[in-house]
Amino acid sequence: MNNHHSGSGAGASEHGHGHSHSHAHSHGSHNHSHAPKDFGFAFALGTGLNVAFIVIEAIVGFFVNSMALIADAGHNLSDVLGLLLAWGASVLLKRRPTLQYTYGFGSSTILAALANAVLLLVAVGAIALEAIQRLGSTPPVAGGTVIVVAGIGILINGFTAWLFASGRHGDVNIRGAYLHMVADAAISLGVVIVGFAILMTGWNWLDPLVSLAIAAIIVWGTWGLLRDTIRLALQGVPLGISTERVQRRLSELPGVESVHDLHIWPMSTTDTALTCHLVMPGGHPGDAFISEAAKMLHDEFEIRHTTLQFEVGPKAPCGLDQGCMPGRRASATGT
Known part of the structure; x- marks a missing residue:
């Protein structure tokens, strides 16, 4: 009893x-x-791996003159900020209520999930804008280097997404972190495919075209997250x-x-x-x-x-x- x-x-x-x-x-x-699972280790490891990858991707992109890699590094940076938001909210969730916050700080997870959804859409918008601009005059792309670096990105982002996979259905805050990493892995996969296609055909315009397709897929997946978090933020059932x-x-x-x-x-x-x-x-x-x-x-x-x-x-x-x-x-x- x-x-x-x-x-x-x-x-x-x-x-x-x-x-x-x-x-x-x-x-x-x-x-x-039924207490929420502790994802502190997942946040720490995922953040560390992604920060290291951002530094490597930006440096390589600069030296091989690849705007695609530099832009992807910027997108990954927004995802790291999203991870930090979700991590901070998960920590606040465990804090005991106070005389001023008698329900505790659990609602911070809702705010973090909402911010994550908005960050995803903003990042996708930046990718789509860059892709549209590149359709007109696409600079030469170093296909081989892009394939290697993007392949590393698939491994890192895919592994990080796996760390959050078990909590994506029961917690929209964790779901936001999961979708960030899945989106990054999908973008990296698209870049790898483009790299191979460019090496075989020399069609540099494939790079921005595939980026637009990936952006549309991410928006489709993020819309549900945004809808659910707005419902929670408005104290809907x-x-x-x-x-x-x-x-x-x-x-x-x-x-x-x-x-x-x-x-x-x-x-x-x-x-x-x-x-x-x-x-x-x-x-x-x-x-x-x-x-x-x-x-x-x-x-x-x-x-x-x-x-x-x-x-x-x-x-x-x-x-x-x-x-x-x-x-x-x-x-x-x-x-």
């Missing part, structure tokens, strides 16, 4: 309008099994959670007549909170009810921070447009 904390217990205060209120906050001990289904499950709990003032929002890229009012004419249901309700919300919806307020007076007419949902009286054994 999980441990939960009740703000006021069964002794609810009575008010003139016939309602009694109590607040219950639940933080299940089972949460540790996280994807994968149905508000209607949560309302229905709460209304099916024993003794619940109706549910209203239901709010579900993200506290970070991995944690979700819920508050709602339960109309229970039979009175405060006790700590066991609170524990079971919180466990249900966690197990079925991954909602880890639950606050319930109970009302015992007659309910007002309500519907979904008023933010509440009529429920049915359930049996003592529940449903």
